[in-house]
Amino acid sequence: MKIKKGIPLIDQHDKNGFYAGKFGGNFVAETLKKPIDDLTKLFEKYRKDKNFLKERNDLYENYIGTPTRFIKLQNLTDHLGGAQIYAKMVSDCKGGAHKCYNAITHAMLCKRAKKKYICTDTGAGYNGKMFSMVAKKFGLGCKVFMGTRDIERQKPNCDAMRKNGAEIVPVNSGSKTLVDAVSECIRYWVANCNKVHMGIGSLVGPNIFVKICGFSTAQISRELKVQIEEEFGEIPKKLKLINCVGGGSSAYGFWSEFIDYNKNQVELIGVEAGGPSNSKLHAAPLSKNSKIGVLHGAAAYCVQNSDGQINETESISSGLDYPSVSPIHCLLKDVGRAKYTYATDEEALKAFKLVTELEEISPSLEPAHAFAEAIKIAPKLDDTNIIVVDSCGDSIKDKDIIKKHLGSYLR
Numbered sequence: 001m002k003i004k005k006g007i008p009l010i011d012q013h014d015k016n017g018f019y020a021g022k023f024g025g026n027f028v029a030e031t032l033k034k035p036i037d038d039l040t041k042l043f044e045k046y047r048k049d050k051n052f053l054k055e056r057n058d059l060y061e062n063y064i065g066t067p068t069r070f071i072k073l074q075n076l077t078d079h080l081g082g083a084q085i086y087a088k089m090v091s092d093c094k095g096g097a098h099k100c101y102n103a104i105t106h107a108m109l110c111k112r113a114k115k116k117y118i119c120t121d122t123g124a125g126y127n128g129k130m131f132s133m134v135a136k137k138f139g140l141g142c143k144v145f146m147g148t149r150d151i152e153r154q155k156p157n158c159d160a161m162r163k164n165g166a167e168i169v170p171v172n173s174g175s176k177t178l179v180d181a182v183s184e185c186i187r188y189w190v191a192n193c194n195k196v197h198m199g200i201g202s203l204v205g206p207n208i209f210v211k212i213c214g215f216s217t218a219q220i221s222r223e224l225k226v227q228i229e230e231e232f233g234e235i236p237k238k239l240k241l242i243n244c245v246g247g248g249s250s251a252y253g254f255w256s257e258f259i260d261y262n263k264n265q266v267e268l269i270g271v272e273a274g275g276p277s278n279s280k281l282h283a284a285p286l287s288k289n290s291k292i293g294v295l296h297g298a299a300a301y302c303v304q305n306s307d308g309q310i311n312e313t314e315s316i317s318s319g320l321d322y323p324s325v326s327p328i329h330c331l332l333k334d335v336g337r338a339k340y341t342y343a344t345d346e347e348a349l350k351a352f353k354l355v356t357e358l359e360e361i362s363p364s365l366e367p368a369h370a371f372a373e374a375i376k377i378a379p380k381l382d383d384t385n386i387i388v389v390d391s392c393g394d395s396i397k398d399k400d401i402i403k404k405h406l407g408s409y410l411r
Contacts, residue, residue: 003335005260009252009328010214017207018299020334024327026206028297032186035193040208042109047215056108060219063137064100068092068220070227070388075358076375083240083378083385086231087361088224090250095133095160096394097126097364098250099201101216103134106199109212110140117141117196121185123150123178123246124319124366125157125397127201132166142166143196145185149176150318157397175312178246178322182296202247203326206297210326217253220390225257228388237265238385240377243392244369245270245340246283246319248326250392255338263337270329271369273315274342281314283321286333286340295324301333316345316401317365319393343372349405351375352395362411364393365401 001020004012017025028036046052060066069089077085090098103120110118118140122128128144135142144161148170151158161168169188174180182200189198200209203217228235241258243251251270258266272284282288285301293302295310303323305311315321332338343351348365351372356362363371370389378387395402395411403409 001331001335003259003337008214008218008256009259009331010211013207019327019331022292023300023330024207024210024298026297027294027299028206029190031190032193035189036206036208039109042113043208043212046109046112052108056104059104060101064093064104066093066219067223067227070224070231073359076355079358080375080378082383083381083387084383085374085378086386086388087391088220088254088388089361090220090390090392091363091394095126095130096396097130098217098220098253098392099127099130100134101219101253102199102201102213102249103127103130105212105216106131106197107134107138107140110197111138113197115195115197117143118199119143119145119185119188119196120199121145121178121181121201123147123181123321124317124364124393125150125154125161126319126393128166128168129157129160131199132161132164135166136164143169143188145169145171145181145188147171147176147178147181150178150181153401154318154397155400177313178318179295179310186296203249203252203328204247204296204298204324210298210328213249214252214256214328217249218256220250220253221255221257224254224388232386235261235266236386239265240267240269240385240387242269242271242370242374242387243390244320244366245272245286245325245329246322246366248329250390252326252328254390259337268332268338269373270338270340271373272340272342273317273320273369274344275314277344277346279314281312282342283313283315283323284342285323285325286329287342293324298327300324300327300330316348317369319364319366320369341373343369347372352402353406356410361391362395363391364395365398366393367391
């Protein structure tokens with residue numbers, strides 16, 4: 001399949017929701033077909049509606065606080081030598097992460113569906129935090145499904161969710177992480193879809209959830225394209241956009257406006273979670289060449305065992321600790337438009353330490369994986385190369401993990 005220019009990648013699927021005929025789709029129970037069809041019709045009705053877009057853009061600007069900053073990391077650039085390094089500070093968003101864009105769109109759709117409750121999943125806690133925050137603003141009840149392992153390691157965001165009035169539903173099944181939280185959230189929606197709206201927290205799931213999420217996070221690259229042109233007077237001839245990849249929502253949002261550019265001019269680099277260096281477990285289905293499987297209603301590359309069952313994953317980063325990935329990223333890998341690699345837990349921690357020592361920013365452990373790749377490749381390039389890292393989350397949620405591994409946590 002060739003990517004069509006001028007058409008958002010989220011819309012380049014067939015009538016059954018498949019990208020390139022094999023990624024995505026709608027592998028769902030019969031009981032979910034109607035609610036998914038209803039949500040699809042609702043989204044298509046409003047996605048180009050002028051009043052809907054005006055309300056969304058106003059919320060993005062005046063509630064979230066867009067555009068977020070685009071800054072040069074001069075100290076890091078000087079320290080490493082080679083390429084010039086910049087950061088898109090998406091973590092400046094209200095609440096501290098990119099998840100707010102998707103949460104706002106879902107809350108707006110929830111209201112238009114005349115539903116009073118919204119449910120979602122969370123791993124790192126940022127998606128749950130954003131949905132709880134936006135639900136409070138819209139006067140909606142909110143349930144957040146979260147693995148008990150993640151509840152333990154992401155206490156700051158759990159405290160924020162409860163403060164916003166959301167109910168955290170602990171998930172004890174499986175690995176007790178994001179993958180299980182998504183499963184339980186979908187099960188809950190099956191039984192309550194007549195009165196509850198569901199928002200999946202990433203670019204995964206049945207086709208409509210991929211589209212809503214991508215539609216929302218594309219705001220990041222719309223801003224970035226303008227900011228890059230203002231900084232350089234044009235899109236640089238050697239531009240590398242580096243983003244962490246779990247489900248892949250921030251990466252798609254970061255890349256969306258640049259996908260049509262020649263890959264020799266704008267290189268898209270996704271960094272997955274390689275897990276601990278002394279473990280065989282990881283959350284890197286793209287860069288570790290996993291096979292296609294089906295998870296949460298979509299066909300995609302999935303971490304699997306020898307029997308083809310979804311395997312456990314391991315990562316210091318709760319937000320990347322997911323055994324599959326968006327069908328969009330599977331497509332981008334297969335057509336060669338994006339390159340995918342991974343960083344280990346140790347490399348992410350080392351990158352966090354260096355970046356926070358040299359610059360006045362504090363990325364969470366998810367974007368620390370992307371910074372690890374930037375740190376790795378920058379010295380090998382000359383200063384005509386421009387590297388931009390999406391700093392898509394703030395480290396405050398990871399303070400206990402960072403303190404445990406590095407001995408201290410300073411902002």
